[in-house]
Amino acid sequence: RRLMSDGLTAEGKIKSLPMVYIKGEEMTRYAAQLMLENWLEPHIDTSAWEFFDLSCAARDASNDQTLKDAVAAGAKIGAIFKEPTVTPSAEQVKEFGLSKPLPSPNGAMRRGWNGVTISRDTIHIDGVELGFKSPVLFERHAVGGEYGAGWKEVGKGRLITTYFPDKESFEDGEDAIIVDARILDNERNVAVVYHNPLDNVEALAHHFFSRTLKAGVTPYVVTKKTVFKWQEPFWAIHKKVFDENYKAKFLEKGLLENTGGELQHLISDAATMQIIRWTRGGFGMSAHNYDGDMLTDEVAQVHRSPGFITSNLVGVAADGSPVKFCVLSCIASRRRRGVSATPSTCRADGVGVGATPSTRPCWSLRDLTFHLITQIKEFEASHGTVSDLWHQHLRGEPTSFNPLGMAEAVMGALSHAADLSKDEETARKTHEYVTCLRRAMHNTFKYGQGTWDMAGPSGLTTEQFVEKVGNRLSKYLAQESDDEFVDPSASKPSVLLRRAAKQVDTDKVQELFAEFDTDSDGSISVEEFTEMMIKLGLAPPKEPGKESASRAKIDEGA
Amino acid sequence: RRLMSDGLTAEGKIKSLPMVYIKGEEMTRYAAQLMLENWLEPHIDTSAWEFFDLSCAARDASNDQTLKDAVAAGAKIGAIFKEPTVTPSAEQVKEFGLSKPLPSPNGAMRRGWNGVTISRDTIHIDGVELGFKSPVLFERHAVGGEYGAGWKEVGKGRLITTYFPDKESFEDGEDAIIVDARILDNERNVAVVYHNPLDNVEALAHHFFSRTLKAGVTPYVVTKKTVFKWQEPFWAIHKKVFDENYKAKFLEKGLLENTGGELQHLISDAATMQIIRWTRGGFGMSAHNYDGDMLTDEVAQVHRSPGFITSNLVGVAADGSPVKFCVLSCIASRRRRGVSATPSTCRADGVGVGATPSTRPCWSLRDLTFHLITQIKEFEASHGTVSDLWHQHLRGEPTSFNPLGMAEAVMGALSHAADLSKDEETARKTHEYVTCLRRAMHNTFKYGQGTWDMAGPSGLTTEQFVEKVGNRLSKYLAQESDDEFVDPSASKPSVLLRRAAKQVDTDKVQELFAEFDTDSDGSISVEEFTEMMIKLGLAPPKEPGKESASRAKIDEGA
Known part of the structure; x- marks a missing residue:
């Protein structure tokens, strides 16, 4: 049925693009295997994929190699x-018969990448409507x-934290700086020390503003800097990157209308x-590590559950090798869209190349630095291994x-593999496949x-x-009609609703009905x-956007 | 109309109990003054109250004395x-013409008390229904x-944190302990040091479990201890206090049915x-300082706004002086309820006196310690000074x-003043007044x-x-009928709703109606x-309590 063409193997599958596939545990491993067999392998050659098993058993057996x-x-x-993995608790180490505790793989990945x-x-x-209307x-x-904090439980005494600069700038040891000196007057205290590295915040800001601009949503930078003064640079770096590179484009798209035309800071508790x-959605937030941990779980719950983020x-x-991919990918992107792809005009659209893109070819050091930050991307679900379903299945x-x-x-992951590829035609086919899936x-x-x-x-x-998705996918890829297509009138949400009604x-709904049917x-x-x-608190107010004054809150320095 | 009796002044007002009244700023100061004149002064002698003005102007003029x-x-x-106060920002210091910046008063209060x-x-x-059905x-x-963190922005180098025990336990200076030593490899870093004092966590736990038990809600202790290991003692102290003093009473009241009969820990992001x-409410949470800051604002928003917490x-x-108040207050409490108040039987009911209260008279050191912790209580609204309404008013x-x-x-504050008072009759009258108000x-x-x-x-x-509340209060205090009392059928929420409907x-409601009126x-x-x-996601499910498995989330050590 399919015509042989570039980007396809002799069997008619999409050619293999290099990708890493990490297997995990329990229900999600089982379901991912089904997806692999039903959705991916029939249509994509996976021979260039590298598979790794991060189940507890495999990690233990290989001494975590x-x-x-x-x-x-x-x-x-x-x-x-x-796939989701399990970081075994002390009890699980015994239960699974592991030779020693295994750390969360996340730390190694964040460092390694x-x-x-x-x-x-x-x-x-x-x-289908979920929690937030827009992204x-x-x-x-x-x-x-x-x-990454260091800590110890200590008694009464003094705690002194000293910074010693690198030797290059060390002069007679006199450059040592007391960061903090405090008296501990409780019988029991825990002392906690950590540091926030700031060098990659600029890259973070570029990534954030590129994405929010592309998605057409309003960006907010979230910190507790009003009280935690050391969080000021996180905001300041975002602000600088924004004003120098993105502000004009956001203004042009009308995305700063609710923020007075400027990048807005939001206090973390607010x-x-x-x-x-803000259940309409249409916003983005960039936050420190722990705030992000807390707030993204909250976003997940408002949207429905961690299964939906x-x-x-x-x-x-680390070695800069992806640079060449970047340039080629950029050129490929232009070609795909039928735009002249001579280096002097090649640039990404409005993402990370500043307010005046025409003056900046994409291989300038600045842009390469930017493209570079999007190089390694690991994609995973936000939920765990769903033990309860796994035990049901067993x-x-x-x-x-x-x-x-x-x-x-x-x-x-497939889309990113395509973005990194030099093989334009395979990349295009892969993107089409993802759209169909x-x-x-x-x-x-x-x-x-x-x-x-x-x-x-x-x-x-x-x-x-x-299986159902797999069947539909095959039809879409073959550009066949969707036999199971439900006619438009029946395909409205009411079908979904009637099923959910079961x-x-x-009885309880009837009770509620009676309550609201007052006559x-x-x-x-x-x-x-x-x-x-x-x-129900769902009535649209006459003047949207007008706040009840009694809701106003002042951050009092907590 | 009122008969002279104990607890009243010659003018028929409730006798004055010592209380501190702190004035603040803007709309809330204005409204509090109205409350004072309409609700309090007509019925309560305030001569024993001490008033302080913490407006920016007054603080500045007194050099913060x-x-x-x-x-x-x-x-x-x-x-x-x-009342709510303003901690002036750098701009406000200029705007208000202050001689120097003023710190948040909260820090001084937390230390001083x-x-x-x-x-x-x-x-x-x-x-009236708000966000949570139960407290x-x-x-x-x-x-x-x-x-309370100390911090500095530093470059590449080493950061070393050392603990020096108090001299009593110092032996040849060899007791110094390295709490943390780390290499900073970014060009820019912020180093952050803080400590969590643990001595008062036991008191916190007593306060928490007493309150949740009295309110009949299920207690949860919230930390990120799965990753932030130094938070383990916060949990462990709660757990010990709970198991030794409260568990039996919570079990008796059926408050641990959702938690497997044990005190439950909850990870902060969960x-x-x-x-x-949990919009039904009926739960309590005890958390570290910053988690509490974040989570209580979230609770406020779910409930409606910070005006509703x-x-x-x-x-x-610090000096232990309230002990005598405690015992007297305890005896008074027994007397009020007509229970024999000989010391040997006097004890608080189920609050802080453990699972076997009959064995513990309330003046045992343990109970006094417990009572002591409830001694100083400062009551404020959770919101700010409501500037926008103030400017409207101006x-x-x-x-x-x-x-x-x-x-x-x-x-x-009035109730607490009554609880601290040795004057039983005035305390009783004050509690009655609060109930009426x-x-x-x-x-x-x-x-x-x-x-x-x-x-x-x-x-x-x-x-x-x-004024309306004041009029009603006067009638209630005089045990007169409420002229404005709306007959029960009309006093149902529908009255409130019809008013809110305005x-x-x-138009938008009509649109929504049309959407749901599918035929x-x-x-x-x-x-x-x-x-x-x-x-709308509001339909009661057939099997309440049963979770969708795909929502399960495993904390992966973040």
């Missing part, structure tokens, strides 16, 4: 998909904060409130695992054929869902509806 | 009400964390999610400030006579609301209602 190998391969190849940011964005399904983008600084209030580690190659019970987060991670999955949800969490008990099992407690005539009038919306 | 005096008075008296916890609980209005109680450790999900600093008297425009948070603070305010909201944020534009202005965008017959049937509830 498998983690080292995976990190090395990721640094070399740049596009990484990772020079992690700049963990991007965690809301995932949206066309035609929410998040950058969590991948380094610094209390994750951010916890806005995430709940991404988790992508963005790092930098007991032979049917399960219905929603693979949305993992599917987005696979698609992200995403559409196949979204339509399967939209047509009420989703997993139980989306479609109710009449939805599909883990295996059925993957898992609703109808008990068996139906809810417009007036009753209005009362109901007010009572 | 007014803050020192307020803190000293608070430490002596123990019951403190504080040996702050243990900042209790921040949801405020509920009888008959949410929160303890935020009042000390430790990054608020807490950001549960706060959104309390903010009470609980501290400890322009002569009508305002409608909802004083709920400040009113709860005043009532809290709270009822007067709640009924005013319930009868649709609230401020605009609650009752819509037909609600009352700042002045009208305070500020709703009816366009002008009313919403039970079936349409069911679909709507599903679409």
Whole structure:
């Protein structure tokens, strides 16, 4: 059916682009294997993929060499998909019969790939409403904060922290600086020391503003700098990068209308409130490591659950090798769009190349530095290994695992592998494949054929869902009509809703109905509806955007 | 009308109990003055109150002596009400013409009153539904964390933190301990050092479990100890206090049914999610300082706004003087309830006296220690000075400030002053007064006579609301009938709703109605209602409590 063409193997599969595939554990490993067999292998040659097993058993058996190998391969190849893994607790070390404790693989990956940011964005399904109406983008600084803290529990006494500059600038040892000296007057104290490295904050800012600009959302930088004064540089670097490179483009797109035409800072505790209030979405936040940890989980919950946000580690190659990929990829991108691709005109569109792109060819040192930061990208789901479903599966019970987060991670890794490739035609085919796969999955949800969490008990099992998406994908790739396509009137959300209705407690719904049907005539009038919306706190106010003054909050320096 | 009796002055006012009253700034100062004149002064002799002015102008004029005096008075008296204050920014220092910057008063208060916890609980209005159905109680450790951090921005080099024990245990200087030694390899870094004092965590735990037990809610201890290992003692101390003193009572009350019969730990990032999900309320959380800062703002937003949560600093008297108050107050409490108050039977009910209270008279050292921790309590609203309304007021425009948070603070301070008093009869009268005031305010909201944020534009202005509550209060105190009492059928929430309806965008509501009225017959049937509830995510599921497995999240060590 398919014509042989560039970008395809003799078997008609899309040619293999180098990619790292990291296997994990439990339900997510099982579901990812189904996806691999049903969605990927029938259409894509995976011979250039490097597979690594980061299950506890494999890590233990290899003395964790498998983690080292995976990190090395990721640094070399740049596009990484990772299934959820388990970092065994002390009890699990015994339970699994491991020879010794295993650290979280995340630390090794963030170090090995020079992690700049963990991007965690809301995932949206066309035609299905989740928590946020429009995308929410998040950058969590991948380094610094209390994750790397040193500490000791100590008694009464003094605590002195001293900085010794590197020898180059050392003069008779007199350059030592007391960072902090304090008296501990409690019988018990814990002393905590950490540092925030700032060198990659500029890269983080470029990545953040590029993405928010491309997505058309308003950027906010989140810190507690009003009280934690050392967080000022995080904001200042963002502000500088923004004003020098992005402000004009954001203004042009009308994305700073709610922020007075300037980049807006948001205090971290205020951010916890806005995430709940701004359910329209359409914003981005860049935050320190721990704040990002807290706030992205909050975003996930407002959106629905951690199953509906991404988790992508963005790092930098240490040796600079990706530079050539960058330039070639940039040229390829121009060619694909039919634009002249002579070096002097080649540049990325509005991403990271500043307010006056025409003056900056993409291979200028500045742009290469920018492109460089997007080089290593590891894509994973934001949730864990879903133990409870795994144990159901092991007991032979049917399960219905929603693979949305993992599917987005696979698609992200494939797309990034294509972006890094010099093989234009294969890259184009890969991007097309990803588009088809995403559409196949979204339509399967939209047509009420989703997993139980989306479609109710009449939805599909883990295996059925993957197969259904796989069938639809094959048809879309072959440009065949979608036999299962539900006619438009029936494909409205109501189909999904009717299916979901089956898992609703109808008695309780009836009770609620009776409560809102105040004249008990068996139906809810417009007036009753209005009362109901007010009572539910869902009534649109007359003057949107106007705040109740009593809600105003002043940060008092806590 | 009132008969002279114990606890009243010759003028029929409630006798004065010592209390500290701290004035602040802007709209909240204005509204508090109205409350003082309308609610308090007509019924309570305030001659034993000590007033302090912490406006920027007064602090500046007194070289901040007014803050020192307020803190000293608070430490002596123990019951403190504080209006919101302004900590001037660099711009405000110029704008207000201050001679120098003024620090936040909070730091001085937490130190001066040996702050243990900042209790921040949801405020509920009888008959009016807010965000959480049942109370949410929160303890935020009042000390430790990054608020007291030392820091410096430094370049490449080494950072070494050393602990020197107090001289008593110093042996030849060899006891110095390296807490942390690290290499800084970035060109720019910020080094951050702080310590968490642990001595008062036991008192915090007692306070937390006493309150959650009394309120009948399930306690959770929130930390990031899975990654931030130094947070383990915070949990361990809570756990020990709980198991030794409270567990049996919580089990008896059925409050540990959702937690497997044990005190439950919650990871901080998971807490950001549960706060959104547990809208039924009925839980309490105890957390470190910064986590508490973030999470209580989130609680406030879910409940409605910072105007609907309390903010009470609980501290400890340094000199131990309140002990005698404690015992007397305890005896008084027994007498009030007609229970024999001989020392051997006197004890607090289920609060802080352990699982076997009959074996522990309340003047045992243990119980005194416990009572002691509740000695100094400062009550304030959780919101700021509401500048925007203040400027409206200054322009002569009508305002409608909802004083709920400040009113709860005043009532809290009055109640605490009564609890500390040796004058039983005055204490009883004061508690009665507080009950009447709270009822007067709640009924005013319930009868649709609230401020605009609650009752819509037909609600009352700042002045009208305070006066209305004041009138109602006078009637309640005189045990007169409530002329304005709305008959029960009309006093249902629908009155409030109809008033609120006036500020709703009816066009948009109509649009929404049309969307849910899928057969366009002008009313919403039970079936349409069911679909709507599903679409809004409000449909009660068949098996409550059963989680969608795909939402499971494993903390991976971040």
